[in-house]
Amino acid sequence: MASEHNESNQVLPAPKIVRRRRRSQAWVWLIPFVAALIGLSIIWNQVSNRGPTIIISFKSAAGLEEGKTQIRYRDVVVGVVQDIRLSDNSENVLVEALLDKEAEGLANNTTVFWVVRPSIGFNGVSGLATLFSGPYIEADTDASLKTSPSKFEFEGLETPPPIKNDRPGKSFRLKATSLGSLGPGTPIYYLRIPVGIVTSYELDESGEYVLIDIFIDAPYDKFVNANTRFWNESGIYFNVGTDGLTVRTESLASIISGGLAFANFGTPRPVSEDTIFKIYPDRRAAELVPTGIAIPVTMRFYQSTRGLEVGAPLDFQGIHLGVVDSVELRYDREQGKLYTRVMATLYPRRLGPAFYDFSDDTQRDLEDAAVNLTRFVQRGLRAQLRTSSILSGSSYIALGFHPEQPLEHVPEKTFPFEIPTIPSVGLEDLQKQIASIVAHLDSIPYESIGKNLDEGLKELTQAVRKMDSMVTPELQKTLKSLQKTLDELDRLMKSSDNLPEQMGRSLQELDRAVRSARSLLDELRVQPNSLIFGVQGQNYSRDTLGESR
16 A cells, blocks of 8 residues: 555656647738639630620520520531520510630621421421421531631521532522522422422513523432423423323422423533523423524415414424414505414424535525525525414414415515415315305205206106106006916927927037048048048058058
8 A cells, every 4th residue: 555655645757748830821822822723724614615796686596595505517516595585676586695616607797597497388398307306506607618607697588498508519590581480498309209409589680581591400400401492390280192192290299289390302511500491381392492503584464364483383295394483463565465474483493404414505594594595495495474374273383385376576685584475275274165155055046946957857756757657558568468478488498498408419410520521621631632542441552551541
């Protein structure tokens, strides 16, 4: 116990107190500095990657949302809509969009914007993906123009453009008298293959024609040349000919929404950039346009030309040689008469091989054609109006040789070349002849002829009665006598039944007599003196010994 008490009374050592050195708190200020740097880098990144702000004007903002609606180019997101507001005149909607830095090249004057929404039409279904993601704004630009001027305000398209700038192919321009059922997106066919579409249309400066812009996809654009002809395939073509009923169309889509088709006629030739192609009503009209020289001619008809219309054919011996261009009424001051002036175009190449027999010249131009036509007119070439259909009353002009028709004057070798005409027998002339015949028939005295015929019939009846009373009895007697004669002849024929047998025996006796006379003549020819001296016996000798008689 004592030892434990002594240990507890021992003095403990005093603790040593050491002051700790304070650490510097200056590094704390690095935190906001680093945060500031990070914020500035984020801001700089956003500013450096931020593209230009553009404003697009639309008629409506249906389906567009701020901060959500995207702007896409080739299915790549290149921007987003920031703000949507009305224009100052409240007629349009201004969509403010922010483009990415990589897409700042879209802000040029060749870029177009439109809203992609789901649509169904004759050309197909498009924009179905927007049913789930919502509408978006699509952009398209001409990437081949690297130095296009910048532009930040655009007028959006209400409908998508028919073609995009990156689509390979070539554009052409057509001309038509009316638009018909054509419109943007209308298909174009080549050999029944869809090869392009109609992009746009507008009126020309005169307002008489419609200019239609089309686009032909590559590689089919190489088939369009100077000898290419386009025609309308917006319906069904019917034709009744020697082969029966012909029905032709391109496709069901062309019947419903319209369509164009084209083909090449003749040797392909390069086409210039300013070439405007004509649209023909159908393929038949396109085929009828010939190649080679075209000769303008004129004709004077001093008779009615009813039924003759523009487009009527000129035939030469059944060959469709030309077409009527105009039909006008004119006045001839020298004769004091009205006449119809018909302007037409002849295509000599339609004659085929005969065209090359016109002259020996290798150059067959209008001057050569004028010389040939003058020679043909001197030989009797004339134009005559004829009726092609009695039901429709349509007419055409027939060219033929009529040397019996005199030539008043030799035509000049100028153009349009004048072809003499001869009158034709038409429906009106037939009506005049029929009217003349009816007038002559009306002048016949039918009543007096009827009275005379009635009196003649009465006299004839009396004469017949007298003849019956006088001639009939004698005729009966004559018939009875004839019957008796026939009976006697019949009895005679019956009694001569043995006559053939007697005639046979007589003929046999006559044959024997003829044979005897023939043998007598033979003996007289051999021994003429046998009739006087008789027939001598046969002499026998060494030479004749043993010969049979």
